Amino acid sequence: MSANRSRGxxxxxxxxxxxxxxxPILSGSGMLGGESAQFIAxxxxxxxxxxxxxTNVVGxxxxxxxxxxVRATMIAxxxxxxxxxxxxxxxxxxxxxxxxxxxxxxxxxxAAAVDAYASARLVGHPVxxxxxxxxxxxxxxxxxxxxxxxxxxDAPGTLVHAMGREAAARVTRRSVEELDALGETxxxxxxxxxxxxxxxxxxRLIHDIDADAPTAANIETVREVLAAAVADARQGPPDLSSxxxxxxxxxxxxxxxxxxxxxxxxxxxx
Amino acid sequence: MSxxxxxxxxxxxxxxxxxxxxxxxLDEGSMRELLGPFDHLESPWLPLQDxxxxxxxxVIIAKGTLAGHAAVVLAIESAFQGGSIxxxxxxxxxxxxxxxxRECEAGxxxxxxxxxxxxxxxLQEANLGLAVIAEIQSAIVALRRHVPVVGVIAGMVGxxxxxSLAAALCSYLIMTRQxxxxxxxPEVIEQEAGIQELDSGDRxxxxxxxxxxxxxxxxxxxxxxxxxxxxxxEAVRAACAHGPVAPARSEQVEKxxxxxxxxxxxxxxxxxxxxxxxxxxxxxxxxxxxxxx
Numbered sequence: 275m276s277a278n279r280s281r282g283x284x285x286x287x288x289x290x291x292x293x294x295x296x297x298p299i300l301s302g303s304g305m306l307g308g309e310s311a312q313f314i315a316x317x318x319x320x321x322x323x324x325x326x327x328x329t330n331v332v333g334x335x336x337x338x339x340x341x342x343x344v345r346a347t348m349i350a351x352x353x354x355x356x357x358x359x360x361x362x363x364x365x366x367x368x369x370x371x372x373x374x375x376x377x378x379x380x381x382x383x384x385a386a387a388v389d390a391y392a393s394a395r396l397v398g399h400p401v402x403x404x405x406x407x408x409x410x411x412x413x414x415x416x417x418x419x420x421x422x423x424x425x426x427x428d429a430p431g432t433l434v435h436a437m438g439r440e441a442a443a444r445v446t447r448r449s450v451e452e453l454d455a456l457g458e459t460x461x462x463x464x465x466x467x468x469x470x471x472x473x474x475x476x477x478r479l480i481h482d483i484d485a486d487a488p489t490a491a492n493i494e495t496v497r498e499v500l501a502a503a504v505a506d507a508r509q510g511p512p513d514l515s516s517x518x519x520x521x522x523x524x525x526x527x528x529x530x531x532x533x534x535x536x537x538x539x540x541x542x543x544x
Numbered sequence: 545m546s547x548x549x550x551x552x553x554x555x556x557x558x559x560x561x562x563x564x565x566x567x568x569x570l571d572e573g574s575m576r577e578l579l580g581p582f583d584h585l586e587s588p589w590l591p592l593q594d595x596x597x598x599x600x601x602x603v604i605i606a607k608g609t610l611a612g613h614a615a616v617v618l619a620i621e622s623a624f625q626g627g628s629i630x631x632x633x634x635x636x637x638x639x640x641x642x643x644x645x646r647e648c649e650a651g652x653x654x655x656x657x658x659x660x661x662x663x664x665x666x667l668q669e670a671n672l673g674l675a676v677i678a679e680i681q682s683a684i685v686a687l688r689r690h691v692p693v694v695g696v697i698a699g700m701v702g703x704x705x706x707x708s709l710a711a712a713l714c715s716y717l718i719m720t721r722q723x724x725x726x727x728x729x730p731e732v733i734e735q736e737a738g739i740q741e742l743d744s745g746d747r748x749x750x751x752x753x754x755x756x757x758x759x760x761x762x763x764x765x766x767x768x769x770x771x772x773x774x775x776x777x778e779a780v781r782a783a784c785a786h787g788p789v790a791p792a793r794s795e796q797v798e799k800x801x802x803x804x805x806x807x808x809x810x811x812x813x814x815x816x817x818x819x820x821x822x823x824x825x826x827x828x829x830x831x832x833x834x835x836x837x
Contacts, residue, residue, distance in 0.1 A: 323809050326737060334804055341797045371728050371736035374809055377753045377817060379764050381727040382794060385681075385712035389794040392685040411665075411674065412727055415706050419678040436665040436674045436706075441735065446667050460592055462631070462672040475675055513642075514682050517675070529588050530676065533579065533635040534642075540578045541607070541643045 280330050281407035281431065281485060282365035286315040288493045289363070289500075298322060299339040306359060307501030312347045314340065315363035316417055326372030332413040333370030337383025340417055344390035348397060357399040359504045362391070364418040365407030368438065384416040391420035400507035402500055405467075406485055409434045422507035423477035423516070425499055426467055429485035434470045461526055474523025477503050477516070557698050557773040558722055562621035565659050565698075566606035568773040569617050569780050574608035579636060587630050589669045598624045601632040605640050611781050615655040616644055620662050622701040628666030629707060634676030641683035641693075648690035655784040656687060657694045658714065663729060664705015677706035684713045688792055692716055694783045696776060697723035697756065697765075704729045713794050716783040717765040718776065719756030725765065726754040752814045762821035764793075 279287075283300065286293065290304035290313035298319035303310045316336055318329045327333025332340070344360060351357045369375075369384060395401045403409075403418035405426035414434060418424065426432055436442075443450045457464030461472050471479045478499050483492045510516050517523060518531055560568060567575050579585055581599035590597050602624035606617040618637050620627045629637075637658070644654040665673035684693050695714035697703045699722030703711050708727050711717060719725065728736075730744035743749065752758060760768035769779045803821055 325809070326741070338797060338801050338804060341794075342801060345797060369727055371733050371741075373733065373737075373742045373753065374812055376726040376728060376733065376742075377812065377814060378804065378807065379712075379762075381708035381725065382712040382764060382800070384727060385709040385794040386797055386800065388681050388709055389685055389713055389792070390797075392682050393795075395682075396686060412706055412709065415674070415678055415681065415709055419674070420682060434671060434674075436670040437667060441732070442667055442670070444735065456593070460589060460668075462589060463668070463670045470671060473671060473675065475671075513686070514679055517679075527631070527672070529585070529631050530635045530672075533585055533632055534639045536583065536585065537579055537605070537636070537639050538643065541640075 280317050280365055282315040282330055282363050283317045284486065284488070285365070285404065285406045286313055286317070286363050288488055289313055289361070289497065295343070298327070298336050299343055301343045306361075306497060306504060309358065311359040311361055311500070311504070313361045313363055314343055316340070316366050316413075324370065324372070324374060326375060327370040329367060330365055330407070331368050331370045332366055332384060332387070332416045334375055334378055334380055334383045337380065337387045337416055341386035341390040344387070344394050348394050348399065351399070357397065359400040359402060360394055361500060362401070362403045362418045362421060364403050364405045364409045364414065366410060366413035366417055367408050368410045369412035369416070384412055387416035388420055395420060395422055396512050398512060400504045402503045402507065404496070404500060405432050405434065407431055410438065411436050422510070422512065423503040424475060425478040425480060425503055426470070426476055427483045427485050428467055428479045428481045429483055431485060432467050433465050434467070435465055439465060472522050473526050474520040475517050477506065554770070555773045556771050557776045558700060558720065558771050560773065561623060562604045562619035562659065562661070566604050566617040566619040569657060569659070569777050570606060570608035570610060570615065571612065576607045578605040578607055578640070585632055587632050587669065589631065589672070593668050595668060601630060601636070602627060603633040603636040605636055610655055610657070610784055613655055613784065614652065615657060615784070616640055617657045617659065619659040622661040625666055627662035627701050629662060629664065629673045629677055630666040630669040631672040631676060634673060634680060638676055638679040638683050641680065641687055645683060645687045645690070648687065653691050655691055655694070657696065657780055657784070658710070660695055660697045660703040660707060660711050661701045662703055662705070662707045663701060664707050674706060677710065680710050681713055684710060688713070688715050688788065690788065692784055692786060692788055694718065694780055696780065697725055698771065698776065699723040702726070713792070715789040715792055716767070716786070718767045718769055718779050718783065719759055719765040720769055720771045721756050722771060723756040724751065724754045725756070725759050758814050758818075760823070761818050763823040766823070
């Protein structure tokens with residue numbers, strides 16, 4: 275069933291049915307724990323005008339359309355007693371690499387998406403990222419990394435990283451094998467989702483799911499995890515501080531915590 | 545003074561290190577460095593890879609005043625690891641912006657200024673670099689509602705990767721001709737897409753696409769300033785005094801979708817882009833110099 279559908283599309287349709295919008299940005303509502311949530315996915319777009327952005331990447335149109343879609347949800351709920359959850363279904367291989375992209379300000383297009391997701395979170399939408407495929411670099415910053423809570427499938431093909439293996443090996447002048455070996459001991463360099471979980475950045479890692487052909491039970495499990503993440507997000511502040519509170523973060527983001535601990539009193543002294 | 549004398553009077557900002565840049569921006573004698581080298585907050589990840597640390601991890605936090613108003617300057621040191629963002633250096637920026645936000649919420653506004661000089665994520669700290677950049681971005685969006693967040697891209701490294709998004713979220717962006725702003729560096733594009741897509745060795749072409757002059761002429765930066773410490777400090781002061789900007793550039797979705805719709809991907813280049821992409825909003829009055837535009 276996955277032959278010509280991307281992970282993003284598979285999971286979007288499993289959770290929200292057919293999209294109201296065409297590729298590259300799917301958008302539509304689905305039920306989560308008795309309430310309606312807005313699901314958003316970036317999918318391949320064979321008809322994309324910008325030739326460097328036809329796959330599941332975040333290019334110029336993807337960035338600005340993500341911003342438009344998220345902001346439309348914010349506007350629709352501007353008078354609601356409770357703002358609906360927004361779920362970013364994350365399957366993004368990278369940002370688009372191209373001359374036109376840089377000329378026309380890809381950095382701003384991606385920033386517009388970051389801005390929209392962060393603004394939605396700040397006004398009270400529970401924003402959840404569901405990682406079902408790669409969550410790479412600038413594309414993940416634009417689509418998912420501003421979420422109150424991040425959950426991920428523990429399945430082949432899901433990963434979070436700042437740069438693809440081959441490119442990272444080139445830039446750091448190492449072989450791919452050396453890079454993988456480093457990832458064993460240096461957790462932030464690892465390409466495995468389990469290692470990412472050890473950084474405390476994940477709210478939940480969801481096991482035993484067929485990411486390419488989810489069963490009805492798989493979909494139900496993911497729905498329950500998303501609903502629980504929404505409930506948890508509503509309990510906490512609208513910032514990203516929950517990422518530093520887990521036992522994993524206490525251990526593997528000790529420096530992030532220490533910087534904050536020592537900066538605060540120095541900031542006060544005059 | 546003759547043009548020659550003016551040139552000689554100049555004090556290059558680009559040639560200054562991060563600490564001196566921060567000092568040049570703040571009111572004279574007002575700078576107090578937080579988490580300085582004597583605090584020895586270093587990267588926990590670089591020694592594991594036999595890379596020598598720096599005691600400030602390449603980010604200077606400088607509290608002080610700007611035209612008498614409480615301010616904090618975050619200066620990235622390009623001489624250490626290319627200004628790359630690791631767990632400690634990035635957290636210094638995020639945590640400072642979070643403290644400034646708290647001050648603003650308590651009715652004590654602090655003007656935040658970020659001096660960008662970075663290739664983006666420090667690959668030796670990969671996922672934590674990316675994570676802290678997301679935290680920096682979150683803090684800028686939250687803070688920007690209270691005070692203008694002012695960014696400066698002076699050069700020569702420029703501003704790339706996830707930090708280019710952080711720069712784009714700023715209320716005001718000040719650049720020099722030497723500064724460059726883009727998501728993917730030219731070398732990365734050549735590697736990923738081939739030399740026919742972009743020849744990273746063609747410096748003239750690169751600057752014409754992503755250099756400060758082009759960014760200011762197309763509204764993706766607010767001011768183009770000469771490489772002069774005093775002029776840059778004045779531009780920062782003027783931008784701070786101007787107050788919060790709403791909507792910020794990254795909030796102007798309809799405007800930019802319209803501009804993008806009108807682009808023909810087959811023919812677009814830096815010259816044709818200048819015809820239709822005009823500066824978004826007037827920056828601080830009296831301090832915008834756009835010679836040659």
